[in-house]
Amino acid sequence: MYRGILMRLSQAVPVLLIFAxxxxxxMHLLPGDPAxxxxxxxxxxxxxxxxxxxxxxxxxxxxxxxxWFSHLAVxxxxxxxxxxxxxxSAVVERLPVTLSLSLVSLVITLPAGILLGVVAxxxxxxxxxxxxxxxxxxxxxxxxxxxGLLSVLFFSVHLGWFPPSGYAPLDETGxxxxxxxxxxxxxxxxxxxxxxxxxxxxxxxxxxxxxxFIRTARAKGVDEWTTLAKHAFRNTLxxxxxxxxxxxxxxxxxxVVIEQVFALPGIGRLIVQGIMNRDYPLVQGTMLLFxxxxxxxxxLVDIIYTLVDPRxxxx
Amino acid sequence: MGEAVLLxxxxxxxxxxxxRVLRKLLHHRSxxxxxxxxAVMVVAALAxxxxxxxxDGMRFRARFRPPQxxxxxxxDQFGRDLLTRTLYGAQLSLWIGLSVAVLSGVxxxxxxxxxxxxxxxxxxxxxxxDALMAAPAILLAIGLGAALGxxxxxxxxxxxxxxxxxxxxxxxxSALVTRELEFIEAAQVSGASSVRIMFRHLLPNxxxxxxxxxxxxxxxxxxxxxxxxxxxxxxxxxxxxxxxxIAEGRSxxxxxxxxxxxxxxxxxxxxxxxxxxxxxxxxVLDPRLKVES
Amino acid sequence: MAAADNTTPLLxxxxxxxxxxxxxxxMTAVDRVSLAVGEGEALGIVGESGSGKSVxxxxxxxxxxxxxxRMPTGRIMYGGRDMLGLSTREMRTIRGGEIAMIFxxxxxxxxxxxxxxxxIGESLRLHQGLDQATARRRAVELLxxxxxxxxxxRVDEYPHxxxxxxxxxxxxxxxxxxxxxxxxxxxxxxxxxxxIQAQILDLLxxxxxxxxxxxxxxxxxxxxIAEFAxxxxxxxxxxxxETSPVSALFRRPVHPYTDGLLAAIPKLDVDVRxxxxxxxxxxxxxxxxxxxxxxxxxxxxxxxxxxxxPELLAAGPEREARCPxxxxxxxxxxxx
Numbered sequence: 001m002y003r004g005i006l007m008r009l010s011q012a013v014p015v016l017l018i019f020a021x022x023x024x025x026x027m028h029l030l031p032g033d034p035a036x037x038x039x040x041x042x043x044x045x046x047x048x049x050x051x052x053x054x055x056x057x058x059x060x061x062x063x064x065x066x067x068w069f070s071h072l073a074v075x076x077x078x079x080x081x082x083x084x085x086x087x088x089s090a091v092v093e094r095l096p097v098t099l100s101l102s103l104v105s106l107v108i109t110l111p112a113g114i115l116l117g118v119v120a121x122x123x124x125x126x127x128x129x130x131x132x133x134x135x136x137x138x139x140x141x142x143x144x145x146x147x148g149l150l151s152v153l154f155f156s157v158h159l160g161w162f163p164p165s166g167y168a169p170l171d172e173t174g175x176x177x178x179x180x181x182x183x184x185x186x187x188x189x190x191x192x193x194x195x196x197x198x199x200x201x202x203x204x205x206x207x208x209x210x211x212x213f214i215r216t217a218r219a220k221g222v223d224e225w226t227t228l229a230k231h232a233f234r235n236t237l238x239x240x241x242x243x244x245x246x247x248x249x250x251x252x253x254x255x256v257v258i259e260q261v262f263a264l265p266g267i268g269r270l271i272v273q274g275i276m277n278r279d280y281p282l283v284q285g286t287m288l289l290f291x292x293x294x295x296x297x298x299x300l301v302d303i304i305y306t307l308v309d310p311r312x313x314x315x
Numbered sequence: 316m317g318e319a320v321l322l323x324x325x326x327x328x329x330x331x332x333x334x335r336v337l338r339k340l341l342h343h344r345s346x347x348x349x350x351x352x353x354a355v356m357v358v359a360a361l362a363x364x365x366x367x368x369x370x371d372g373m374r375f376r377a378r379f380r381p382p383q384x385x386x387x388x389x390x391d392q393f394g395r396d397l398l399t400r401t402l403y404g405a406q407l408s409l410w411i412g413l414s415v416a417v418l419s420g421v422x423x424x425x426x427x428x429x430x431x432x433x434x435x436x437x438x439x440x441x442x443x444x445d446a447l448m449a450a451p452a453i454l455l456a457i458g459l460g461a462a463l464g465x466x467x468x469x470x471x472x473x474x475x476x477x478x479x480x481x482x483x484x485x486x487x488x489s490a491l492v493t494r495e496l497e498f499i500e501a502a503q504v505s506g507a508s509s510v511r512i513m514f515r516h517l518l519p520n521x522x523x524x525x526x527x528x529x530x531x532x533x534x535x536x537x538x539x540x541x542x543x544x545x546x547x548x549x550x551x552x553x554x555x556x557x558x559x560x561i562a563e564g565r566s567x568x569x570x571x572x573x574x575x576x577x578x579x580x581x582x583x584x585x586x587x588x589x590x591x592x593x594x595x596x597x598x599v600l601d602p603r604l605k606v607e608s
Numbered sequence: 609m610a611a612a613d614n615t616t617p618l619l620x621x622x623x624x625x626x627x628x629x630x631x632x633x634x635m636t637a638v639d640r641v642s643l644a645v646g647e648g649e650a651l652g653i654v655g656e657s658g659s660g661k662s663v664x665x666x667x668x669x670x671x672x673x674x675x676x677x678r679m680p681t682g683r684i685m686y687g688g689r690d691m692l693g694l695s696t697r698e699m700r701t702i703r704g705g706e707i708a709m710i711f712x713x714x715x716x717x718x719x720x721x722x723x724x725x726x727x728i729g730e731s732l733r734l735h736q737g738l739d740q741a742t743a744r745r746r747a748v749e750l751l752x753x754x755x756x757x758x759x760x761x762r763v764d765e766y767p768h769x770x771x772x773x774x775x776x777x778x779x780x781x782x783x784x785x786x787x788x789x790x791x792x793x794x795x796x797x798x799x800x801x802x803x804i805q806a807q808i809l810d811l812l813x814x815x816x817x818x819x820x821x822x823x824x825x826x827x828x829x830x831x832x833i834a835e836f837a838x839x840x841x842x843x844x845x846x847x848x849x850e851t852s853p854v855s856a857l858f859r860r861p862v863h864p865y866t867d868g869l870l871a872a873i874p875k876l877d878v879d880v881r882x883x884x885x886x887x888x889x890x891x892x893x894x895x896x897x898x899x900x901x902x903x904x905x906x907x908x909x910x911x912x913x914x915x916x917x918p919e920l921l922a923a924g925p926e927r928e929a930r931c932p933x934x935x936x937x938x939x940x941x942x943x944x
Contacts, residue, residue: 018446026462125675137594138796141534141587143541146561146579153568160852218671219706219711220731224696234721253451257542271454272546275461287458291449310766312746 008302012295018073019207024065026287043089068284077288078281080274085284091267097167098266100178101255102248106187109193109247114240117201122208122228132198139195144254148188148261155184165263167251185262193247197240204239208232212276238309245301249294339599348396352588356581360409363402370403371395389558389573391564400422400555401577407556408537408585411471415536418475420529428517430483431490432509441487444480452477453539466551474539478532485528489521523600528535530596534589541582557582583598617915618689618792618822619707620796624682626660629675635893636773638665639846640681645790650816650823652837652854654830654869658890660846661826662712665792667705668824669703708783712795714775718767724751724778725763752783754811775805777811784815797832809835831873834858834877839926842866845891845901848920850929862929862938865902900930908933916940 034270035052052058056067071078077087120132155163162184167175208214227314256268263269267286276284306312340346363370381384382389386588388397426444430437447455465467493499499516507515543549544558552559557578564574626638638660645651666672668684670691684691692709701711711717719727728750729743736782738746744763751759754777759809767775776796784789793812797805813836816823825836833840833854840857841851842865850863861867868886888905891897899903899914908911910933923929923938 014442015445015449018443019449022446023458026458085888096672117539137587137590138583141538141590142581142583143538143586145542145545146575146582149561149565149568150579153572156618157569168641210713211715214559215671216711216717217719217730219669219701219703221700221734222730223700231719231722235719238721249448249451253453256451256454256457257546260546271457275457276547283458287450288455289448290451290454291736294449295453308721 004306005299005303006032008299012299015294016291020069021065023287023291027284028061028064032283033255034284049193058062066092072288077285079302080279080282080285082274082277082279082282087282088288090270091286091289092265092280094265094270096169096261097264098252098255098268100167100170101128101182101186101189101259101266101269102251103195104179104182105189106248107253108186109197109251113197114201115195116165116198117240118233120198121205121209133202136195136198139191139193140199141195142191143189144192145261146192146255148185148258151184151188152262165267167264167266181264185258185264188261189251190257192254193251195241196250197247200243201236201240205232205236207233207239209236213267234308238305241301241305241308244304245294245298248297248301252290252293320548324405328565335403336599340595343595343599346599349588349591349593350597352584353592356405356585356588357409360405361403363399364407366396366399366402367397368396370400372555379567381571382573382577387476389571390575391560391574392567396561397577400560401557403555404557404560404578405581405585406548407467407554408540408582411467411474411540412536412585412589414471414534415474415478415540416529416533418471419478419482420525421534422475423479424486424518424521424525425520426479426483427486428513429491429519431487431494432513437487441484444483447476447480452535452543456539456543457548460543465548465551469555470540470543470549473543474536475564477539478535482525482528482532485524486521489524490517493517493520523596527593527597527600530589530593534593537582537589538587541578575580618647618649618686620644620683620685621668622683623683624664624667624684625680626663626672627678627680628672629677629840630894631926632894634678637893638667641843641846642842643844643848643851645822645824647789648816648820649839650813650825650837652833652840653824653826653843654828654833654840655843656828656886656890658845658893659843660799661843663846664843665709665794665824665826666681668792669707670699671709676853686815701735704731704783704788705786707789707790707792708788709792709794710776710779710783710796713799714772714779715799717779718775720767723736723764723766724770727767727781728763728778728785731782735786746785747781747922750785751778753784753815754778754781757780772800773808776800776804776808780808780811780815784819784821787819788821788872790824791816792826794826798827798829807838812836812897827875830869834873842869845897845903846893847930848925848928849902849931850923852927852929853925856927858925862923862927863902863931863933864906864934868905877939 004076035048035055035057056064066233068078072315075088077091079086080090083090116136118133120129123129152164162180166181168181170178214231217227222231252268255266256271258264259266259268260272267290271283271286273279274286373395374390375393377390378392380390382397388401390396391400426440430440450458456470456477456510459473459476460469463472493516499512502512502516539551540556541558541561544556545562547562550556550565560578561575564571564578567574613830621641625636625642627634627636633771639829641650641660643664645654653664663672664721665812668691679692682692686702691702694702704830718724724745725744728747729738732738732743732746733740740763748759748763751763756762756774756777762774767778770778775800776864779785780796791812796812797808800808809832812823812825825832825837827833837854840852840854841848842863842867850857850861850866852862857866858870861870865886878910886905890892891904892899899912899916900906900909900918903913913933918930918932920928920930921932921935922943924933927937
């Protein structure tokens with residue numbers, strides 16, 4: 001098992017290296033001169049030149065790249081220009097917000113998506129199936145940010161149930177306020193994932209229900225509920241786990257937009273601010289941290305996979 | 316005789332198969348609903364000039380008109396007609412969606428087939444695809460879109476790049492399966508070039524999954540473009556992109572809810588139509604992933 | 609002489625019709641089939657794929673999807689009751705408890721994510737109320753009974769670690785776990801290698817005598833019938849075309865379809881590649897064939913065969929066949 005994980009990690013190294021180079025190149029394409037942006041429009045040409053010198057922007061791009069890598073090697077992800085703060089500390093500051101949002105959203109998504117898919121598959125071709133599929137289809141078709149805006153209009157402005165925006169930290173304001181600040185964005189964020197997961201689960205479940213071993217279970221005299229919960233469900237989880245990585249990717253991607261709608265000071269908002277302010281070290285560093293996070297997530301998904309499917313075990 | 320007869324009958328079978336696929340599609344409920352929705356959207360987009368109103372034309376006396384009478388969708392903070400803007404927005408969105416679907420389809424197919432055919436290309440190409448998938452697609456598109464500047468074509472390129480990896484993977488796995496089939500070996504033995512094998516065998520056999528994937532990419536692209544515009548990384552204002560209209564209407568949401576309501580419906584409807592179309596195509600063309608309607 | 613004749617049979621299927629809903633409408637898979645199995649008897653059902661033999665078998669335990677299946681005629685009598693009228697709860701106590709079934713493909717018939725112990729033990733816990741530990745101990749005994757070496761270790765493994773033959777033994781262990789009165793074996797050897805086939809058949813026969821159960825064995829292979837069954841029923845296109853004691857059938861088949869099946873048995877001294885197969889194929893179940901369903905393929909077809917649907921006719925002691933020309937010829941012979 002450990003060897004398998006080590007192997008996966010070693011495969012991830014070239015991927016991360018390529019990703020790092022791509023992020024670096026990407027940010028050097030950014031329009032506008034970062035030095036000019038930092039110095040401000042009134043700065044003299046000399047002042048801009050000094051900043052350029054400080055940032056090393058006047059050196060060849062390859063030298064800059066190597067320097068960046070050597071910093072990365074010691075865990076230095078760079079300094080944000082606009083925040084005058086290290087990227088790592090900026091990310092760490094905002095991490096609780098994004099993690100809280102993702103976690104609450106995932107806690108809603110997983111049971112709802114899987115349950116809807118199973119229910120639809122079990123009553124296939126019935127009105128239950130049809131309604132679940134319409135809901136799932138709406139989930140993957142409605143733009144989250146728009147649903148979020150409408151939701152704020154209705155639940156926060158009209159009904160006054162939830163705060164329209166902002167984040168209430170768990171350790172300062174308590175559980176209720178924390179949840180109240182997150183429930184709306186988390187549900188909106190979950191809609192797409194629920195739709196996606198329900199559709200995947202349904203087709204996986206339909207496949208499993210057609211398998212011979214389901215017939216074997218019935219021939220043994222196993223009741224419908226046990227057939228479904230014990231024999232079919234665990235097999236359904238196998239393909240569902242394989243898309244868990246994609247689900248998490250969609251979740252994090254969606255949170256970038258949703259944080260913007262609900263003014264949640266998370267990592268997504270940090271990245272968008274960085275882009276708006278041409279704070280390329282910040283964007284570079286944050287993107288790279290995202291990449292690392294995803295490599296780790298995908299390895300975790302692989303490990304979960306081996307727990308669910310006895311046929312795949314690391315040697 | 317042999318060959319000619321075989322070829323002729325092979326073509327007849329292919330033609331009959333195409334006919335059967337068409338007939339199945341015509342009887343597929345979600346495909347037909349999706350088809351009608353998308354067709355209506357296309358017609359509406361093309362009919363945009365028929366309103367006879369300039370989408371960017373400002374009329375300060377007609378600001379914030381609720382939807383009624385002459386302004387079916389109401390007007391915005393500059394008195395621009397929202398119906399006209401939403402219709403022109405459809406042109407923009409469908410154009411972006413189509414371009415992204417085609418570009419990611421073409422490049423994804425090329426990368427997928429190349430890595431299946433040339434073993435030495437497989438590993439480097441796939442590592443690059445993995446790297447592109449290391450960040451969520453929308454995040455990659457945000458970064459790329461920002462880097463390329465707020466323009467329609469940078470949105471197209473950003474989204475296409477973001478969706479290439481998955482398409483490439485799908486085409487590659489289909490092509491790898493095809494390569495194992497006997498007739499490829501026969502073709503190789505009879506001296507067919509790699510190019511011929513790729514174009515005559517690997518690509519046509521991946522066409523079904525490719526078309527299905529591209530249809531879904533179309534739907535994702537419409538949603539993602541709206542999100543990018545909303546974040547200010549889309550086609551620059553005053554372009555009547557749906558995301559832009561919503562972003563602009565956001566500040567007036569309480570007084571003039573209609574500004575952001577109708578473009579949102581339009582986005583939903585377009586994505587819904589493409590998703591239904593994709594579901595139908597998948598059921599008919601890709602029986603492995605059969606999802607009964 | 610046979611138990612089936614002078615006492616009530618263990619199971620009697622009477623005039624059963626099974627129809628399925630398909631994309632092209634309702635189609636009849638089994639058409640007015642009757643059969644009876646006595647206690648301790650081994651009945652063989654033989655036919656090509658599409659003959660309705662597996663459908664008949666699955667109908668006995670009502671394992672078809674209810675939504676797409678109709679049984680417009682027929683009764684399935686077991687223990688004095690018509691199983692078609694039982695509630696699903698009553699049906700479940702019979703399934704696996706009194707009537708058990710094994711299937712063709714042992715590779716896909718076992719659940720890949722559950723251990724062997726769990727899959728055998730499930731029946732025991734369900735029907736005999738055993739606890740987890742006792743069920744596991746019983747599972748080891750059952751694995752030994754079906755001659756799986758190293759049973760104590762194998763019992764905790766997952767199915768993918770076992771070979772096809774071993775998996776079929778596990779399926780048999782599951783089936784006999786609760787000492788059923790009747791075992792339905794649907795093509796139990798078809799998916800296996802020839803040497804393994806013989807071992808599985810030996811095992812089934814030994815278990816049948818040891819446990820005293822009745823067996824319905826379904827196969828397309830007359831050779832398997834010869835090895836295993838005492839009485840045989842030949843099915844073609846959803847209908848019974850001949851029933852007979854096995855010995856009599858092999859000595860003198862009545863129906864021309866049976867001729868064809870017997871000719872298809874591989875013989876050791878004949879080149880296997882030049883096996884005589886019956887020309888043509890089983891008709892599409894939605895196709896309308898007036899007269900005898902076998903007439904399009906029949907070598908001795910007569911004009912009336914194409915017009916009139918034949919009935920099952922008595923053709924000797926314990927024998928019936930659905931071929932009027934042959935039955936008539938046989939009668940003439942016997943008189944002469």
